[in-house]
Amino acid sequence: MLAQIGDKPFDDNGWLFEVKWDGYRAVAEVNKNDVRLYSRNGLSFLDLYAPVAQELKKIKDDVMLDGEIVVLDDHSKPSFQKLQHYDENRNRPLVYYVFDCLRYKNKDLTHLPLEERKKILEKLLPKSNIIRYSDHVENEGTAFFHKVSEMGLEGMIAKRKNSTYTEGKRSNDWLKIKNQNTQEAIIAGFTEPRNSRSYFGALILGMYEKGQLKYIGHTGTGFTEKVLKEIHNLLKPLVRETSPFEEHVPVNSPVTWVEPVKVCQVKFTEITDDGILRHPVFMGLRIDKAARDVDHVDVKKPNPKAVDKKTSPSQKNVSRKSTPKKLPSGKDATAEEPKDGVIKRVDGHELRLTHQGKVYWPKRGITKGDVIAYYETIYPYIIPYLKDRPESLKRNPNGIENKGFFHKDAGQAAPSWVKHIPLYSESSKKEVDYILCNDKATLLYLNNLGCIEINPWNSRVKNLDKPDYLVLDIDPSEKNTFDEVIEAALAIKEVLDKAGANGYCKTSGASGLHIYVPLHAQYDYDHARDFAEIVARLAGEKLPRITTLERSLSKRKNRIYLDYLQNSKGQTLASAYSLRPVEDATVSTPLTWKEVKPGLHPSQFTITTLAKRLTKTGDLFAGVLKEKTNLNACLKKLGA
Known part of the structure; x- marks a missing residue:
């Protein structure tokens, strides 16, 4: 369940008020000591935040919980930056603040009023420093908001006491009222670094408005040297030739455009009448959010004191056909970005990888490049189950929302170094040229054709009539x-x-x-x-x-x-x-x-x-x- 944006704090006997935690929203499912812990977009947190998963095992009942994972700083306040780099901050307290219970003892609770759900929740949670009940105050929202602001917290969530839980919807029964202006933003490109800065100068930011990507500013502050490198490496496989914006974007140095699939969080001072964020500061990546979910600015109305166009970013316009830079080489491959794709050398073969930024999973922002990177990583594990086996190619070149098609007779069109074998097909009543996936280069070639899944025969070429x-x-x-x-x-x-x-x-x-x-x-x-x-x-x-x-x-x-x-x-x-x-x-x-x-x-x-x-x-x-x-x-x- 998601919250709408509230204007200002208020008092009301029909509402309760909670701290707005600055972390990753997380749902936990516990069933007979089996635990699932995942983000809004389905990303598993089991390994990433293992202490939370271990603590959840103390709950003996069948439950489904909703809450926020945070890392606390030296002042016991949530730090989104430290949560981003939890591997380097394992000495910091990791906390799962739980504010709702959606299932208990195999019974769905989402139809119950919030007050009843929270009473059940408070009783079932174990005593723990890691899993904590997210408490609330009733009625007095104004005083609570002022206290939250004094403590330097992000804001508060106001919730109607009698509200039911409406999954996946942004409801007026929950309102987020912010002390700090923060905003999720889509990364659409990066500018050249200047002076002593490495990797890039600023990130170009956007969000969706009526299905179109809209420019909302750019941020060049909030980065350490390590973060600059991490973000640059993350964006390299997503480079594209043209701007993802329909509009011209005002920037003051050359831009490398990327596919708009990665989401970050920024804080800012105010928003102009044109919808541009003033003084945005990078806070961290949002691995728990998909780009398509970033479709609103978390401020109710433009600030009447917003700057005029003369003081907003307005240097030269960059053509949508700006040429991207070359991509650095990988461990066992070289790569550059010509107009018709990335050239990569794998196992001594030259492989052309095209449209690496094409989004295959729109709701999750997973790209064709991510698919190729996955198979390159797990190649040593999968290759024994593919080698010397004819492949029936299932191709999804337009991603998962298209049914795709099977392509069996693919050998003749493949590069000369790809092994293939002609076999008579009873169903086709003809000889079919099957590809044999015997090495990494061939596997990545198949991925580049749009093969998200790999479908080998049960038998190998030496014993085609006898399965393994x-x-x-x-x-x-x-x-x-x-x-x-x-x-x-x-x-x-x-x-x-x-x-x-x-x-x-x-x-x-x-x-x-x-x-x-x-x-x-x-x-x-x-x-x-x-x-x-x-x-x-x-x-x-x-x-x-x-x-x-x-x-x-x-x-x-x-x-x-x-x-x-x-x-x-x-x-x-x-x-x-x-x-x-x-x-x-x-x-x-x-x-x-x-x-x-x-x-x-x-x-x-x-x-x-x-x-x-x-x-x-x-x-x-x-x-x-x-x-x-x-x-x-x-x-x-x-x-x-």
């Missing part, structure tokens, strides 16, 4: 919960355990789970499919209410489909560690069986969280390519 593993795809209907998907996976594991077969589980990256059984290319697809069907039927007998082997959507009757038919030559599934073109930018992620329990959810494993997970877990799927399963012995055990 069999697969059981647990495919839920829209009516099934993910806990039911987990129940189905555990039923399959029970059957496999009785058979003496080792099953490896991973998220599909969308709504289901995949279970792989290693075969080491010992059996043909018919044998693999027959065994998979037996396992699926035995598991289905355990859960007839929620599972089915019926492939027809109309006949499934809102049950989970236990799909064993993926075990055919040419059939593909998203690879382990493959991104998926779905809302949360989730990744098909291998799991331990200890993790496969109620409370698990695919949204825990995303483009932003997976690399860090892999440093802790390593490749949990390695046994899939190394182990052998004796299907004849397994059948005998099941028969017994």
